[in-house]
Amino acid sequence: MADIAEACGIAKATMYEYFRSKEELAAEWSRRFRREYEERVARDVLVHDSPSEKMKAMIRLDLKQIRTFSGHFLTAFEANAVFSNEESSFLREISAILTYHNELILSIIEEGQKRGEFRKIDPKFVATMLAGAFLSLQRAASDAKDSEKCVFGQLFSFPEEWSSDLVIDYIFHGIAC
Amino acid sequence: MADIAEACGIAKATMYEYFRSKEELAAEWSRRFRREYEERVARDVLVHDSPSEKMKAMIRLDLKQIRTFSGHFLTAFEANAVFSNEESSFLREISAILTYHNELILSIIEEGQKRGEFRKIDPKFVATMLAGAFLSLQRAASDAKDSEKCVFGQLFSFPEEWSSDLVIDYIFHGIAC
Amino acid sequence: MADIAEACGIAKATMYEYFRSKEELAAEWSRRFRREYEERVARDVLVHDSPSEKMKAMIRLDLKQIRTFSGHFLTAFEANAVFSNEESSFLREISAILTYHNELILSIIEEGQKRGEFRKIDPKFVATMLAGAFLSLQRAASDAKDSEKCVFGQLFSFPEEWSSDLVIDYIFHGIAC
Amino acid sequence: MADIAEACGIAKATMYEYFRSKEELAAEWSRRFRREYEERVARDVLVHDSPSEKMKAMIRLDLKQIRTFSGHFLTAFEANAVFSNEESSFLREISAILTYHNELILSIIEEGQKRGEFRKIDPKFVATMLAGAFLSLQRAASDAKDSEKCVFGQLFSFPEEWSSDLVIDYIFHGIAC
DNA sequence: CATGAATGAGACTTCATTCAT
């Protein structure tokens, strides 16, 4: 709280005028991110008809998100490890974000399998793989920005060449020839 | 520190006979994990000749690790977000683990591309994707164990069916038909 | 201060237009209570000639006060324990209320002893006893209103039957046959 | 907590080695006081047969307590006003002390009325009166010790002459001739 | 070697108070 207050140029006490607690601040941050993300999905992803197109659109959206707000999904993911109180409105929001993302992937995969566009792999497994891919890219992007907190950055830094086309190609066709 | 001491059945103060600080304890834990992992890689992965076989062996090893010590890679990954002091011996070790893992993948991929076994994709990108995949599986495994701290677990729980063959198939051939 | 402002339907800051500080607000509240009490004493108590009648009138007045504004004397009494800053205008006022009450009792008792209406007991002691009696009744009345904060209320609740006649009889003749 | 720590010559943090919270510290203090008081009552009061003697013994005990530990009953009484959280182990203890004291008085009075030693006055009322008397004496004693926090002390200071005989006489026979 | 006891530094939070508008 002290660090955030200082970064905002206000006093610690001032933060409590806007958020009841640290918990509530984090929850509100998550809530806004989720709402914004859901709107974008509705606008950019769900408008497509073909599951393959939906999948590609989602990958493009996620990559754009990652480049713009590097850290959101990542923090959401990690927050789970740091906060583990019961009855945490923050954790509940975090959970809602990840659940939403997973179910989105799930529904796309399942529809794609029905239509014969995707192979028959356990869709939950695919969703897990994709979530991991985005998480890792996110991490790379975040390291690129803040080289002090860097782990992956020493090796990779999410360069421009890692376009959505590259990601789509990898996810659709794997590494084998 | 109190929790660890209790779990070990010793007094908090006793821990400082063996480790200079919490930081150093974590660093030592990472160090041992890395050494052990490197030994296994030498024994199980590097013995293979073909890059494809090496890759498959590595996937099998990582999955076994995940099922056995669910939490190590994950914690390593997340630790980066929690600890961000400069001059942290722990962070340096964490970084060493991830760097080792990445360079292992890198070298396998590059060799495989030379031999024509893998497609020409930026090997750093592939390493990032693979790291993400393992991370996500790890998370699923960890959620499966402790359903209270669960995020992904509400959907996925790393079932037995997610065999190394499934992971290999996905990574080698992607989701497209 | 926030609670009081809300109860008054004004902003916290507005309170500082009328009172320099929380301290001063409390002091003014005490001052008004004391003035009002002194007026009532002049009107209802001092008009009597006989000390016994004065004493009875005072008991009746105090009981009425207790039933009407349960909490004033009590708060005055307890405030002493909570606020203990030196140089407190509030404490000085509180002290003035209790001092006034004590000296009133004192003068009645002393006159009553001169006239042979009361036994020869240290009048200061009697004043202390009477103050305690009123305090305890006040507490009972306050508990009766707010049973959540109740301590005595679990046993006693200041019922209607505890009339001024009962109090007068007890104070005049004690418990012995 | 800071004040108590300083008075004990230890660090604030050290207090939390012995008491889980401020609340628990207060509760433990109350608990010990109550146990000690109950033991004394069993030893000095309940051994008597006649209710009058019991009453006198209790008055003597309370006065001795007041002179020795000035502040306990008083603080117990006032604590009720300061702490008003639900689920407060402290408040529960405080309540237990006052309830114990009240029920002791009640039982003595009722027995005394049966045996014809006391007049027929509502015993709950008498208990309330007596509690008030002790409270007021306690306050006087406390003021006498700490003249800075003094309210009553400006008038009264619980002199030696206020013996238990004086209190007994007053409570048994009142102020009238 | 092991530890009970102690603690400094810092975390989150509250509240009376101020001040520009």
Add this chain to the structure above:
DNA sequence: CATGAATGAAGTCTCATTCAT
């Protein structure tokens, strides 16, 4: 005159760490 917004000071509590025994 009234107030929304801001805050310093203080309060309760935690935790990694130290040290005498």
